[in-house]
Amino acid sequence: MPHRDTHDVIVVGAGASGPAAATALRAAGLDTLCLEARNRTGGRLLSVPTTHPERALDLGATWFWDGEERVRTLAARHNIATFDQHLAGDTLLQETAGVRRLTGNPISAPSRRFSAGAQSLTTALATALPGDALRLDTPVTAIRPDAGGRLAVLTPAGPLDAGHVVLAVPPALATERIDFGGVLPAGLVRLARATPVWMGTAVKVVARYPEPFWRKEGLAGAAFSRTGPLQEIHDLSGPDGEPAAFFGFAHARAVRPGFEQAVTTQLTHLLGPAAATPDALYAQNWSTEHWTSPPTVQRLADHSLLGHPLYRRPALGGRLHWASTETATEYAGHIEGALAAGERAARSVLTARENTDGPLTGAGRPFDAD
Ligand SMILES: Cc1cc2nc3c(=O)[nH]c(=O)nc-3n(C[C@H](O)[C@H](O)[C@H](O)COP(=O)(O)OP(=O)(O)OC[C@H]3O[C@@H](n4cnc5c(N)ncnc54)[C@H](O)[C@@H]3O)c2cc1C
Missing domain, CATH: 3.50.50.60 (FAD/NAD(P)-binding domain)
Structure with missing residues (x-):
């Protein structure tokens, strides 16, 4: 048998x-x-390594919030280091008429992150x-x-x-x-x-830089755009700004030939020439993930x-x-x-x-x- x-x-x-x-x-x-x-x-937790041995960048989920006790307890039980999302600084609003600077950061909610990435x-x-x-x-x-x-x-x-x-x-x-x-x-x-x-139509774009240059300008690394392709941008840097990175969400419909160039053009428009040449640029399209x-x-x-x-x-x-x-x-x-x-x-x-x-x-x- x-x-x-x-x-x-x-x-x-x-x-x-x-x-x-x-x-x-x-x-x-x-x-x-x-x-x-x-x-x-x-699955939808996907963290890519960086040159720092204990830090990673999230191409899927990033944050957890107050009251999410299972996540908090699980991280504590397995000695997974967490830290506060960087919020300090001003926010940018991109419209067809141009870019405006808003005082403070109304778009990023207080949350915590995982130093080694959520996949940990x-x-x-x-x-x-x-x-x-x-x-x-x-x-x-x-x-x-x-x-x-x-x-x-x-x-x-x-x-x-x-x-x-x-x-x-x-x-x-x-x-x-x-x-x-x-x-x-x-x-x-x-x-x-x-x-x-959930988030099955999202494209998450992550841009990594040598340093969080926007913080020196008093910017939070947060932006909201009515023009795209990224509609919402947040600081994705690790603890103390290392690694230095942003992430932004685009809709899957925005992904077409030239998408990555359109992203760096948008980031440059928002944040100046330092944003034009990221060390690495990832575009994770969850809508085309077979699993x-x-x-x-x-x-x-x-x-x-x-x-x-x-x-x-x-x-x-x-x-x-x-x-x-x-x-x-x-x-x-x-x-x-x-x-x-x-x-x-x-x-x-x-x-x-x-x-x-x-x-x-x-x-x-x-x-x-x-
Ligand atoms: C871009 C993005 C940003 C997000 N941001 C956040 C955030 O900041 N905070 C937050 O709390 N949540 C966030 N989420 C949501 C969070 O990622 C999900 O809630 C969570 O990861 C879902 O876990 P799951 O196990 O239910 O499903 P999944 O992670 O989808 O796991 C399903 C697993 O099943 C496998 N699988 C599928 N079909 C089969 C099959 N036929 N046979 C065997 N295996 C199969 C898949 O490969 C996968 O590993 C985000 C999600 C995305 C995509």
């Missing part, structure tokens, strides 16, 4: 939410395997899992109830089998990339396909669907549980929401197991009526 790759729980996705779920499930004593499509953990959070979570609990480069392509009432999880590396599955990926992406063979309830599929991917955004991402705009009650109801006979920041009932969209959703999905698995004695009856048919 061939060896079956069997687990109590399979978690799909190792962004922030998946490892949070896997950590809680492992702590509860369940054999839990986390499968990640990319060759890295972090999921790196810490993943490193704390046992070595066999995470497989990279393993996209889940299909999920089906099997004849024994469990779930078959298909990957290019072969089939696996799980008592429960936690989907820690944006719902709209899950229904695009994972074949459920028509067994998901139609209402749930409609909801998932319509739920926006973040479905092709429909531009059309997903109904943010009231985030944290919808259906995401708290396990599907497929109580065996399929939703995580990801899009399903969070608090702080949806934020890292905090991703961690909260992962913990909630873990509780949902534990509750479902308590209520189950052996294989769940009814698996293998299209249940969970609309």
